[in-house]
Amino acid sequence: MSVADITVQFDDSRARRNAFILAIGQALYGSATVIMFTTAGLIGVEIAPSKAWATLPISAFVIGTALSTIPAAMLMKRIGRRPGFMLGALGGTIGALVGVYAIYTRSFPLFILATVLQGVYQAFAQHSRFAAADMASPAFRPKVISWVMTGGVAAGLLGTSLVMFTTDLLAPVTFAGCYAAMVVICALAIGVMGFVDIPHKEQSVAAGAVRPLSEILQQPRLLVAMIAATLSYGMMNLVMTAAPIAMIDCGFTTANAAWVIQWHVLAMFVPSFFTGQIIARVGAEKVCATGLIMLGCAAIAGLLGITFGNFAVNLILLGLGWNFGFIGGTTLLTDCYRPAERAKVQGLNDFAVFGTVAVASLTSGKLLYWFGWGSVNIAIFPIVAVALSLILWVTLRRRAIA
Template identity: 85%
Template sequence: MSTAEITAQFDDLRARRNAIVLAIGQALYGSATVIMFTTAGLIGVQIAPSKAWATLPISAFVIGTAVSTIPAAMLMRAIGRRPGFMLGAFAGTIGALIGVYAIYTRDFQLFILATVLQGVYQAFAQHSRFAAADMASPAFRPKAISWVMTGGVAAGLLGTSLVMFTTDLLAPVTFAGCYAAMAVICTLAIGVLAFVDIPRKEETVSAGDTRPLAEIVKQPRLIVAVIAATLSYGMMNLVMTAAPIAMIDCGFTTTTAAWAIQWHVMAMFVPSFFTGQIIARVGAERVCAAGLLLLAAAATAGLLGISFGHFAVNLILLGLGWNFGFIGGTTLLTECYRPAERERVQGLNDFAVFGTVAIASLTSGKLLDWFGWASVNIAVYPTVVVALSLILWIMLKRRRRAVAN
C-alpha cells in the first residue's frame, strides 16, 4: 500500500468530524428505536391475535435487520456510506408512516411490515459504529466507535420523552402519535446523514488486498468477537423486550415503564463517553467480560423482586452490560479484518448478531407468557457462562503466545 493510500485510509481529523455527524444520526435513529421498543410490545398486546404474539412486532423488527445486514453492507460497498445511511433512514420514514396507519386500522400484519422496515433502517444505521472506524487510526478507533455510541444518550432522553408526550397525541388512538413522531425523526436523520464524509472503499484500498472469507472467519479472535457481541445484544434484547410488558402485568403504567426504559437506554449509552478509553487501557477482552458479568447481575436483580426498583436496577445493569459487551466485541472485531474486507466481515457479524436477537425477542414473548418474568432472566445465565469461557480461552491463548515469544 502506498503512502497516499495510507494517508487516505487514516485521517483522524475527518474521522472526528464523521464521528460527530454519525453520533447525531445515531441519536435520531436511536430515538426511533426507543419509541418502537417501548411501544411495539404494548401495541402487540392490543392488536395481536393472542398475548403470546405480543412481541412478534419486535421480532419482525430484528428479523428485518438480520435479513438486511448483508445486503446493506454490499450496497454501501457499491454506492458508499453516505447514500447507504440516507436510504436506510428513508426506509425508517416509510415504516413509521405505515405504523401510524396500521395502529389506526388495528391491522397487526401491517404493523409487522412497519417494524420490518424499521429493522431495515437499523441494518444500515448499525454500520455507523464501523463507519466511524473507517478513517480512524488504530489508536483513535476505539474512541471513534465510542463517540458514535454516545448518540444513544440523546436517544434515551428524546425517545422516551416522545413516548410520554405523544402516546395520546392522536387520541383516542393510543400510540399512533408515537409513530408520527418517529416519521419526523427519520426524516431529520436523512438530512443529517447527508454530511457524512467517507470515501468509497475503492478510493482508499486495493481491491486485491483481501483474503477468502473462509480464512477470515477461522480466526479465534474473530469468532469470539462475534459471539461476545451476539450474546451481549441477544440477552439484552431478550430481557428488555419483555420488561415493559412485565411491568404492565405487575400494575405499572405505560409512563412508568417508559421511565424505566429511559434509564435503561441511558445506561446503554452514557458509558460510551469513556468505554473507548477503558478499552484502550485494559483491552477489549476484559471489557467484554465485565459486560457479561453485568448482564448476569441484571438477571439476578430481575429475579429478586417485581417492585419498580427491581425492574429499574435490572434494566440499568442490562444497559451497562450491553455497552461493555457490545462495544468491546465490536472493537475486537475491527482488529480481525483488513480495510478491503470490512463490508463482508461487518455484514456477516451483524447478520449473526441480529439473527440471534430476532430469536431472542420472539423467545422473550413466549417465555414471558408461558413461564413468567423469572424465566426470561434465568435464560441469561447459560449464555454468559459460554461467552465468558470463550473470552478466557483467547486471553489465555494470547498469554501463552507472549510467553513462548
C-alpha cells in the first residue's frame, strides 16, 4: 500500500463518473488552449510593436500557468475541487473577453493580459488528472487518469476546427471570432465542472502527520515521477514550438505545418485510451522510461533529414513520448503523498512542470535562430540520458531493498 492510500475511502463508481465529467472539461479547456496556441503568435505579428515580440503572448500564457500552479493547488485545498475548477474556467472566460477587446483595439499589453489569464485557467484545469485519482482505488487510478487525458483528442479536433470556422467570423477584425468562440467554450466549462462530485471533506482528510516537503522529496519514486512528467512536457514543448517555424523555413506551407501539428496533438492524447491499462500491467516506471526513449527516437528522426516525413515522424513520436512520460509520471506521483499532502505536492509538481515549459518555450526560438533545427533536437539527448539513468537507479535500488 502506498502512502497515498492511508485511511482513504475509495469509490470507483464515483471516480468513473468524475473521470467522464473531467474528460469533457479537459476537452473544453484543451480547445481553448489550441485556439490560443494557433492564433496568438499570428495576432502578435499584427499588433505587437515589433515582430520580435510576436511570440511573447505564448510565453506569457506559460508563465501565467507556472506562477498560478501552487496558488491553484492551495486554493483547491481550501475550497474544494469543484469550486476551484469553476473559478479557473471563469478566469478563462474573462481572459477570452479581454482577448476579444484587445484584438479590436489592437492593444498588445491587453492581449498579453488575456493570455496570462488563460494561463491561470490552465493551472486550475491541469488538476483534472489529479482530481480523477482522488477517489479511485490504487488499481483503478491509472485508468481514470488516462481517461481524463482522452479529452485532449476532442480538444485537438474541436480547437483546430473552431479556428478555421471563426478566424473571419467577425471580419474585418481577423481572429476576434476565435476569441469570441473561446468565451463560449470557457463559459460552458464553468457549467460542466459544476457536476464534479468530489466531497471537499474527503480532499482534506489528514491521514497521519503531514510531513515536511523536504522529507517528502527524499522519496526516490517521487523524484522519478516529477522528473518524468517535467522533462517529458519540457522536451515536447521545446521541439513543438520550433517545429512549425522550422518547417516554414524549409519551404513547407502553413497547411503542411498545421497537418503535422494536428497529428502531433492526436499522438499526445489518443494513446490515453489504453495508457492506463499499460501502466496497470507493467508499472509506471517502465511506461515513463518508454516515453523518454520515444522522445529520444523523435530527436533522431528530426536529425535524419528535413523532409516532410522527417517532421511528421518527429512530431508524432514526440506526442507519444509525452503521453507515456507525462501520464506515467502523474500516476507514479499519486502514490507518493498522503491525502493531507496533496495540495503542496501537486502544486510543486505542476510548478516544476510549467516552469520548465516556460524555459523551454523561451529557449526553443533562440536555439532555432542561433544554431538551427538540429540543435533543438540534439538538446533532447542529454536530458533523456539523465532521466533514464535516474529511473534505472531507482529500479535497481528497489530490487536491492526487496
